Amino acid sequence: MTDAKETWQQRFDATPPRDVPFETMSGVPVEPVYGDAPYPGQYPFTRGLHAAGYRSRLWTMRMFAGFGTAEDTNARFRELLRHGGTGLSTAFDMPTLMGYDSDSEWALGEVGRAGVAVDTLADMEDLYAGIDLSKVSTSMTINGPAAIVLAMYIAVGEKNQVARADLAGTIQNDILKxxxxxxxxxxxxxxxxxxxTDMIDFTSAEMPRWHPVSISGYHIREAGSTAAHELAFTLANGFAYVEAALAEGQNINQFGPRLSFFFNSHSDFFEEIGKFRAARRIWARWMKERYGATDERAMMCRFHTQTAGVxxxxxxPENNIARVALQGLAAALGGTQSLHTDSxxxxxxxPTEKAARIALRTQQIIAHETGVDLVADPLGGAPYVEWMTDEMERQAEAVFAHLDELGNGSILEGVYAGIENGYFVGEIADAAYRLERQVNAGERIIVGVNDFTEGTDDEANLLRIDSETEEYQRKRLEAVKHDRNHQHVTDALAAVTAAAEDSTVNLMPPIIEAVRAYATEEEIVDAxxxxxxxxxxxxxx
Amino acid sequence: MPADGLNERPIRVVLAKLGLDGHDRGIKIVARILRDAGMEVIYLGLRQTTASIVAAAEEEDADAIGLSMHNAGHLALAPKMLAAMHDADLDIPLIIGGIVPDVDIPVLTDAGVAAILGPGAPAEEVVAAVRNAVSR
Known part of the structure; x- marks a missing residue:
């Protein structure tokens, strides 16, 4: 046995397997991995992060949910957990995402529409009511006001006797994208x-089970980018966070393992699988070779995947069930750590409750019926898949070289420059338009849209958010504002402003104090x- | 009456995202489609208010306003936009693109929205909707 195979075997043996037969449905026993070194769990991790692949643990089935009031979303969370979901993922409404309260003029027509409305700690208390936060991991998709929402989650934990060190989860907090x-x-x-960087620093020190940034290509792809640009822009943003944290004197081996990623799984099956494999390889190489990480955990590109909403x-619309199944299968073959399947x-x-349940069932079918869990990186070694992986890497490296040049040797400065000069938005809009023209010209077929259009059914039964939600949420906010200690709020907000003025101070502690005082999200943003x-x-x- | 035939000035369309919704893939594609069809497009960008859109439409002497909505805010925002246009005596068509469930379409057209373009609408349909609305 070669050295590489021996190390792989040791790691594989050290991981307890799930209690299922590792054979095909016809009874053929299969090996946990095929092919040559480097094996799964070995640098540069092209073939996966774990020696045992999904044999010891399936991906986390994390379904994104959020709508209406905190109570509405809490009920959906409990429903998903009851049906075998293994993690929570929270969608916030637009005012919350943009730092406005439900009573803001900007919030008109948007309260609780595209996610759940959270104005104060009181809403977060309702959102996670009856759910043991020491047992589930929670993902929260929020960026601009991420520090405030994380502070609220910490405060909810405190109220339920769960220490911040025991809270597990991810906050998206990827502001660059x-x-x-x-x-x-x-x-x-x-x-x-x-x-x-304050949040990375704070969570590295105090929240060992928390991922303070989920570096996200999902939205880049949804906005219209190519697969390679999704990969490249996302990893470049990752390098930018690393450079920013290093500039603050943080230890890469300490914060590196806390970084996580979030990719899209679109319809071009092999391109997606190549993209996922390339992501792991590029990240490992750059973390080791460019940024000097020595701990392998700091080189691992852990990622969540969501099927392509776009x-x-x-x-x-029922055809979408098939699209989602194929995209979910690509994510599993690409070795994702967790998956959301769209409704x-x-x-x-x-989504309606039924549609969300079908989406969860879709990934349960992939996990338990297809045999995709038996062998790690089952497509590794296939010439087309290996070529596609290399091609994705080649295109991404070209983007990194461009950004490195734009930033005079700093990817962080290159990303700032690319935001400033419209590079990213321009590339994304060009790719989106190119695809649109192909579809419009009939060169690219979208089933049910520009071909096979017969049989378009009546519109499905849709989830409606009534406008009473907005009224209810505004009244609730008014009540919270009335009942709180006003001096406590004023003092806490002044402390947030003072911390903002002094870049040597970490913003998290004063923000936590402000949410404890039931200061609203908008008030803290305004501070x-x-x-x-x-x-x-x-x-x- | 404005038209985009010879000897006439091209149709001018103000496009904008009203409110907080940041989904701009669709509206940017629409901007290019209309531009490729020979129209003049003034894209105001994200986070516009009814006042900023009315002001731009007046200043640009626009023939139509197009808004893109993906966050289910159309039942609140479209009437608000129409009211602002009415208050300003701005008598040009308002076109909505984005995600509007079928059941809401008559509600919006009854309120005075000239056309509604759903996801996947082909380029010709987008161009025709604007031309028809403007020549009506």
Missing amino acids: EYQAQKEYIFPPRPSMRIV SLTAQQ YDEALAL MKPVFGVYVEKAIV
Whole structure:
């Protein structure tokens, strides 16, 4: 046995397997891995992070949910956990994502529509009521006001006797891709990066089970990028966070393992699998060779995957179940750590409970019926898959070289420059338009949209958020504001402003104090705005 | 009456995202489609208010306003936009693109929205909707 195989075997033996037969449904026993070194769990991790692949542990089935009031979403969370979901993932409404309270003029028509409305700690208490936060891991998709929402989650833990060190989860907090794709920013890039590095520092020291940034390509792809640009922009943003944390004197082996990623799984099956494999390899190489990580855990690209919302069609929506299944299968073959499968009705509205359940069932079918869990990196070694992995890497390296040049040897500065000069948004818009023209010209077939259009059914039964939600949430906020200790709020907000003014102070402790006082999200954002300013995007078509 | 035939000035369209919704893939594609069809497109960008859109439409002497909505805010925001246009005596068509469930379409058209373009609408349909709305 070679050295590499022997190390792999030791690691494999050290991992307890799940209690299922590792044979095909016809009874053929199969090895946990095929092919040559490097094996799964070995640098540069192209073939996966773990020696045992999914044999010891399946991916986490993490379904994104959030709508209406905190009570509405809490009920959906409990429903998903009851049906075998293994983690929570929280979607917030637009006002919450943008740092506005439900009573703001900007919030009109948006409260509870695209996610759950959270104004104060009181809403977060309701959102996670009856769920043991020491037992589940929670993902929260929020960026601009991420520090405030994390502070609220810590405070909810405190109220339920769960120490912050025992809280497990991820907060997206990937502000760079907001300027590039998702557009949910508040402050300009540089002060926003200070908040991010404060959060990395705080969680590295105090929350060992928390991932303070989920570096996200998902939204870059949804906005229209190619697969290779999704990969490249995401990893470049990752390098930027690493450089920012290193500049603050943080230890790469300490914060490196806390970074995680979030990718899209789109419809081009082999391109997606190549992208996932390339992501692990590139990240490992750069962390080791460029940034000097020595702990292997700091070189591992751990990622969550969501199927491509943008690929869902409003026409013949049931067809989306098949799209989601194939995209989910690509993610599993690509070795994802967790997966959200979209609901078939999401091109039309937020998912109904039934549609969300079918989506969860889809990934349960992939996990338990297809045999994809038996062998790690089952497509590794296939010439086309290896070529595609190399091709994705080649295209990504070309982008890194461009950004490195833009930033005079700093990817961080290159990313700032690319935001400033419209590089990212331009590339994304060009790719989106190119694809649109192909579809429009009939060169690329989207089933049920530009071909096979017969049989378009009546519209599906859709989830409706009534406007009473908005009224209810505003009244609730009014009541919370009335009942709190006003002096406590004023003092806590002044402390947030003072911390914002002093870049040597970590912002997290004063923000935690402010949420404990039931200061609203918007009030806390407003306490920082005079210091940090606000970002306005140039409108480029 | 404005038209985009010879000897006439091209149709001018103000496009914007009203409110907080940041999904701009669709509206940017629409901007290019209309531009490729010979229209003049003024894209105001994200986080616009009804006041900023009315002001831009007046200043640019626009023939139509197009808004893109992906966050289910259309039932609140479209009437608000129409009211602002009415208050300003701005008598040009308002077109909505994005995710609008079928059941909401008559609600919006009854309120005065000139056309509604759903996801996956082909380029010709987008261009025709604007031309028809403007020549009506």
